[in-house]
Amino acid sequence: MSPIFQLKGAAVEYDGRLALGPVDLSIEAGEAVTIVGPSGSGKTTLLRLLNGTLRPTRGEVLAMGRPMSERTASELRALRAHIGFVHQDHALVPILRAGQNVIAGCLGQRGFWSSARAILWPQRVDLERAHSLLERVGIGEKLFQRTDTLSGGQQQRVAIARALFQDPQALLADEPVASVDPARGRALLELMTDLAIERDLTLVASLHDLSLARALFPRLIGLRAGQVEIDDAPDNIAEATFQDLYSLEGLRGGEVG
């Protein structure tokens, strides 16, 4: 198997302040990886490097074997069209119906008019596909319901279905369960890991909840002040290592934020 994502000495600076790296990292196709670490440790930055929405200040990021820096703007967009991204706050269109939000996953793959038509006047093919995806994430009956009338957990399921509508090769998730209560959060994450296996997806999810990360993912990456401190299977990691990850001591220049 070849790595789907690779970071080679990748570092990101914001206004001269080092936010991430330099990081060397390799994620194989089909792997399920979780990223944990205190807030401000660079989890979101790392995820944004993976789909090319952020360019590294130094070093190189490769997706599917090709460096991001070699891709043109339209090639980058074509790459992103096949990488799903689930955000903490759903990032849906509240005034559209759930099914329309799912179909909006086509925005990166079709032209403007064709995707506009697909979202505003859905055709039977798209609608049936959206319906079966909503069924898969457990809320098939919400197909025609206004998105802003759904609960937070249901909206996140719509967001997952939208990502699946892209028929993606990888699914990235930035704290996908941070705004859902713990029990529902666990169910959502289990859904995502199941989907990853079922569809042979690479899954990279940043998580705030350490116990969920340890329970559900075979590989755990621990970030601290922009550095990879842990990269192993959760079973191999000692309890003390986790405590070090979240302790405030030894952080460079008070980079807690």
Added chain:
Amino acid sequence: MVEPRPLPFGARTLTVLALMVLGAVAAWQLRLTPSGLVPQEGGWKLTREFLGAALPRPLDYEGSSSPHWDPFLLKVGKSLLRTLAFAIAAMSLALLVGLPLGFLASDSWWRPEAFGGGRLAPIARPLQVLIRTWIALMRSVHELLWAVLFLAAMGLNTMAAVVAIAIPYGGTLAKVFSEMLDEAPRTTTEAFRGIGASPFAAYLFGLFPRALPDLSAYAFYRFECAVRSSAVLGFFGYTTIGYHLELSFSDANFREVWTYLYALLCCVLLLEAWSTALRRRLVG
């Protein structure tokens, strides 16, 4: 640690004080006194008559000087409809101009990851300033002044009246729309960019719908203003409700005047109810 303030008055206090002083200076300059609100000699009688006519609603003509083509209520209804027709035409034109200009004037449109990047990057800011200046020019002349101008240039024609309203309204819509678009949550538009959507698609499907409840509420409010403006255009001879209102007023048929005013009030209240219902639907 909280640093001690260097001055007893903060910048905010000073601003409020300065504004109060400005208000006082303006009042003094204009010699504003409460006595200006007391009617003059003959004015008392007029005021009494006018206010006295408010309650008994006339459902028929009062004086004999009005041309009695239609029953009075039919005439009121027709003139109200004509007022609405002016307002709807002007507002449609203003929206047609104001919405795209609002997009182009917003900061979100010109962000580097939207249209302010790439080849356009060096001229993005000047372009935006140009558009905002253009919008300010549209707004800076009141619709009644445009109406006077057009009346002088083109004579009494309805197209000129509609355009007179549409120009400043388009400018105002563009300015407020651009601010609302910049305040709308950016998560959805950024998410759409993140899955490869074009800048335009991400703006239109990600940002615009998040601002839509605010945009439509404001458009409704402006429509209400447009109804008032087109009523006032009647004073220039357009046959909106203001035309008949002025005729009745100059004939001292105050009960007719009140009927027209009540008709306008009903119209605005209906609009208000409609706008509230629509907003409730959009906000969910």
